[in-house]
Amino acid sequence: QVQLVESGEGLVQAGGSLRLSCVASGHTSSRYTMAWFRQAPGKERDFVAGQTWITGSTFYADSVKGRFTISRDNAKNTVYLQMNSLKPEDTAVYYCAARGGPGLPSGSLQYDYWGQGTQVTVSS
DSSP states (O other): OEEEEEEOOEEEETTOOEEEEEEEEESTTSOOEEEEEEEOTTSOEEEEEEEOSSSOOEEEOTTTTTTEEEEEEGGGTEEEEEEOSOOGGGOEEEEEEEEOSSSOOOOGGGOOEEOOOEEEEEEO
């Protein structure tokens, strides 16, 4: 079992920046792909960014490419999401997720563990 706890919730103006953190505990000696998803009211949970354990390869949704950066500190069992040039359409609850299998899928059903979510609100 892995427990994930997100932090970094905030309200920012459009064009601003915010950094989310996700601390993993439990069976963190296992090697997990980590990802961020987001869900706006009335919408599905969408993939935002992910990073594999072994190679550190990253993948981003087109909507955030060039603005968001995912990174991880394995020694601290922490993954980050740096969000720059934020837009009102980035407003959502952001979730951290972990996957024990290979690859870096974008489907939420492919992830085994989830955090409780943290709210990001971008005002225009």
